[in-house]
Amino acid sequence: MRTLKINLIILITLLSITILLSLFTVTEGQQALLLQLDKIVVQSKTGKAIIYKPGLHIRVPFLQSVRKFDTRLQTLDIQSSRIVTAEKKDVIVDCYVKWRISDLPLYFTRTGGNSQEAEILLEQQINDSLRAEFGKRTIAEVIADDRASIMESLNKQTNAKAQGLGLDIIDVRVKRIDLPSEVSAAVYERMRAERERVASEHRAQGRAKAEAIRANADASATITVATAKADAARIRGEGDAEAAKVSTDAYSKDPNFYAFFKSISAYKQVFDEKNDVLVLKPDSQFFKYFNNPQEQAASK
């Protein structure tokens, strides 16, 4: 009886161990394959592999084993590689791939369930495709216009390859397209020259505008002054005319006397300087009495 009890205890223990071993859980984000002697167990009816979704499952202990796989979206980061564009210039390209396992049995068969292996295969494919796509395009196209279409065709090509590995490519994205450092220096040089051009353009424009403003100002000043001069001349002319009219009106009353009057006042004005020297003959009317005070009514 006692032996029976012991046996019972042993049996229960073994049974619970067996149950524990035959139970297994698959967590969210995972899927599991049932393996028997490292080979995929196939459902007898459908001929398809048994794939376990998240939850609690049972297997045959010892004989069957379970491989769990992360079926979440994974990232393959492809570090900078130098790639030649159509104009034989190098660019440095970074990209990454978002992939996940889509066909678990196929994935297991092709890669042995080793994600590193899968990533190496993918990386090779991406590198090939990248080189092909970049080789067809110039740097300008690669950077600006064709970026999206490059990514699209990378996506397509990689997906084709990945399907064969039981993978799904969600996204292939080019992260970085940069110029090598020695080319960057040239770019900086060009940018600097470009800025210098802009700077001198601005300054020249400033000078041009300034010159125009100055010229306009000068022109309008000149015109103003010239107009004023013209007006002034007219006014002066008017003055002269009026003065002439005044004179004429007056002098026309006796032209004879005017001639005399004007002459003598002119003499007075003209010979006004001490330094003026007059060389005279004493035969003018002024000197009539100069040499012969007795003479009456000299005819001169």
Place this chain on the structure above:
Amino acid sequence: MSKWNIQRKEGNGQDPWTGKPRPQKPPELEEIFRNFSRRLIALLMPMKGTANTGGRGTPEHKHMVVIIFGFIATLLFLIWLLMGLFIVGPAEKAVILRFGRYVSMVGPGPHWIPRFIESSETVNIQKVSTYSYESQMLTKDANIVSVALAIQYRVIDPKEFFYNIVAPRESLQQATASALRQVIGRTSLDSVLTLGRDQVRQEVRVELESILARYHAGLLITDVALQSAKAPEEVKEAFDDAIKAQEDEQKIENQAQAYAMQVEPTAKGQAQRLLADAQAYKQQVVLQAKGETAQYMAMLPQYQAAPTITRTRLYMDAMQSVFQHTRKVLVNIAGSNNVFYIPLDKMMNRENSSEVSASNNALSGDSKIDASNPSGANTLNLNSSNDKNNQGGY
């Protein structure tokens, strides 16, 4: 039992191997433990127990076993119960998995789950995280620009966040880099630096959201901020100078404006002056004419009354005035066309020394004064004087 105790006693105080005295530590705890384990062994291994004691199988003993097992089981159960308790914070959500499989999502508050069967993972779904990305990149026109971008995001779907993607935050960072570079790559440098900034920001956001939608990362972009977009350090100087040039342009223009502001009023002033001068001239000339004619008009009746007398008087007055103010050389030769020399330049210079003798000679009319004229045929009458006294003598 007694055997154990005896052995214990024998060994007490001395090391059983070396025979040296042991450190006298009170063995109470050890003792208790030993007793307990012995009992346990006795319970679990009835065979040995029988051999040793023979006190097995009594109802008393069975009762003990039940109590101990019950105690342990209760303790474990309580621990298990306590382990199942967890609290979800006010801004958090928890995902509950049963045997690894998603069953539900619970909100803030205390919760209980049966451990080992269910598990939970908690995440804050309100806290906004920030990720900054700064780098140099190529623009559409193959220039290099240095851009800093900040992404604000939060977890919106814990299930996707935990179970759909490996490293969701890193994925966001990669997507950010890719989206930003793509958008900058199709924008020109000028645009990035100036007006296109907001557009860049929006395009990055749209791009990023579409990428994340594909990944189902359970993240929500709440804001994208373009923190800075500037020329790289290497060319900063040239860019600064270009900006300065714009200001210079303005400055030069303003200086010209200032010049214009100065020149035009000056010209207007000048014009005013010219016109005023002209007006003044006009007035002056007319008034002058009037003045002149006034004298004339005044004289005219006198002249008409006695023409000869008035004429002579006027003439004589005028001549007197003329001769009074000038130097005079009277050449008293009638009808002669001989050449003679007058030292005009000397006369000009001689201001004060008056040639009285010459004038006297001139009066006498027979003095030769020119030595350089040896022919001697000419008689000169020189009167060079500004002296009224001299003149008064005539």
